[in-house]
Amino acid sequence: MERYAHSTRILVALDCIVFGFDRESLKLLLIKRNFEPELGKWSLMGGFLETNEDLEVAANRILYDLTGLKDIYFEEIKTFGKVNRDPVERTLSVCFFALINIHAHDQDSAKAQNAYWIDLKNRPELIFDHNEMVDLALEELRYKAALHPLGFELLPEKFTIPQLQKLYEAIYDSPVDRRNFSRKILSTNLLIDTGEKNENSSTKKAILYKLDQEKYQKQFNAFHYFISDSMR
Amino acid sequence: MERYAHSTRILVALDCIVFGFDRESLKLLLIKRNFEPELGKWSLMGGFLETNEDLEVAANRILYDLTGLKDIYFEEIKTFGKVNRDPVERTLSVCFFALINIHAHDQDSAKAQNAYWIDLKNRPELIFDHNEMVDLALEELRYKAALHPLGFELLPEKFTIPQLQKLYEAIYDSPVDRRNFSRKILSTNLLIDTGEKNENSSTKKAILYKLDQEKYQKQFNAFHYFISDSMR
DNA sequence: GTAATATTGTGTCAAGTTTACACAATTATA
DNA sequence: TATAATTGTGTAAACTTGACACAATATTAC
Numbered sequence A, B: 001m002e003r004y005a006h007s008t009r010i011l012v013a014l015d016c017i018v019f020g021f022d023r024e025s026l027k028l029l030l031i032k033r034n035f036e037p038e039l040g041k042w043s044l045m046g047g048f049l050e051t052n053e054d055l056e057v058a059a060n061r062i063l064y065d066l067t068g069l070k071d072i073y074f075e076e077i078k079t080f081g082k083v084n085r086d087p088v089e090r091t092l093s094v095c096f097f098a099l100i101n102i103h104a105h106d107q108d109s110a111k112a113q114n115a116y117w118i119d120l121k122n123r124p125e126l127i128f129d130h131n132e133m134v135d136l137a138l139e140e141l142r143y144k145a146a147l148h149p150l151g152f153e154l155l156p157e158k159f160t161i162p163q164l165q166k167l168y169e170a171i172y173d174s175p176v177d178r179r180n181f182s183r184k185i186l187s188t189n190l191l192i193d194t195g196e197k198n199e200n201s202s203t204k205k206a207i208l209y210k211l212d213q214e215k216y217q218k219q220f221n222a223f224h225y226f227i228s229d230s231m232r
Numbered sequence C: 001g002t003a004a005t006a007t008t009g010t011g012t013c014a015a016g017t018t019t020a021c022a023c024a025a026t027t028a029t030a
Numbered sequence D: 001t002a003t004a005a006t007t008g009t010g011t012a013a014a015c016t017t018g019a020c021a022c023a024a025t026a027t028t029a030c
Helices: A055-067 A107-112 A130-147 A150-154 A161-170 A179-186 A213-219 B055-069 B105-114 B130-147 B150-154 B159-173 B178-187 B213-219
Strands: A010-022 A025-034 A046-050 A073-080 A091-099 A113-117 A193-195 A209-212 B010-020 B026-032 B044-048 B072-081 B091-099 B115-119 B191-197 B206-211
Touching: A010 A055, A010 A130, A010 A150, A025 A161, A046 A055, A055 A073, A055 A091, A055 A107, A073 A130, A073 B072, A091 A130, A091 A150, A107 A113, A107 B115, A130 A150, A130 A161, A150 A161, A161 A179, B010 B055, B010 B130, B010 B150, B026 B044, B044 B055, B055 B072, B055 B091, B055 B105, B072 B130, B091 B130, B091 B150, B105 B115, B130 B150, B130 B159, B150 B159, B159 B178
Parallel strands: A010 A091, B010 B091
Antiparallel strands: A010 A025, A010 A046, A010 B010, A025 A113, A073 A091, A193 A209, B010 B026, B010 B044, B026 B115, B072 B091, B191 B206
């Protein structure tokens, strides 16, 4: 095909913020770089967009290389495009965050990338503008998790309400009232009682629930308009 | 500086969805293309990212060329990156939407770009994936306007509550209860009574309000968490 | 075996918000 | 001066949220 006469072609990268939750705290999957540039430093997982690859396909490829998982939940958050954000060469970075079940991914894939789970509260300095990316991703996660039931993406298939509560407490870094939380979650009707109980618990065993996948898909985008129902 | 050995450099464009409101309906500022490719067809306003230009600077430049305005409210919504989205040559498009006061922009700038205000309800077919971009922008506008007081960006400096209501009715394409709307808007304390009345009105003249800019800036990101206050 | 401890599930009630309406005031026009 | 259109404010029932109490279950210590 013909080309545009006009303008400069530049390198395009993708960087991903991978969140996990280990029943206690929110974690990031970060790369201890064993390659140049910035060898030895910490960074996000990333990669370059290939010539004949859709942007979305590239995101899936990069997540697969890191975790061995397909169909991961992710969303684009922003494209970072300051001229000097990468000192080697101008590179645009399309940045997205992903939520995975921390126990379900492939350990060997992570090892091959030299990736480690790091507690969000102990995160090291990252290269380039990656710190800014993580800040934005956390903000977006908090924003979306407040409006959509996306916390489930971070939990195993079966989970208890107290576990879900701990997750929300980790996301917002603040305590939650157990009784009101339980009432609110159950009122969404998104949880199905599996009939099983959490055998790991040391005292009273909590009910294990699973997500009602069908309702989850349908209700995902039902959120509170400023213009509430009765006004319309 | 050195370059990365690795990968392919590609063209990066920006496309913007400019919303306006003319007291009745929501409008888009669209380009009747008098240049190739797709001459004669309708498209969004766009442009290429220049070599030594930050992405954000490019967005401001493109908006300025179209409207003659600086400091326009805009937000990035997504980067479109299908391989064949532009048949001329692979081009990534960083897409964003902007909100402007339809009466405050420079007519000559719009004319120079061959841009016209088109009612959202009569929008023509657009080139490439621009239809998809508009759909997404409208979705984002509805999402954000429900949670943040950003409708004001579309109104003149002084406006009445009935005008604001008409705007929300246009955004959500559904009627709103006048009395509940008024109460809800006033309870935000974002409006300052100017003491003036709308002289254009044919019957009872409504109070002209202006935005409390300071509160607006502060409250912009105060939104309803799923985890509501008392839980934290 | 029983008591103590930790954790989970459910309940209650006051305060606040939303919803669905009604009525009075203002202004141009007939 | 009456009529019609529009704007501003009010109210009561229904519903949701916030703050807190108590009972049930399971492990561990004695």
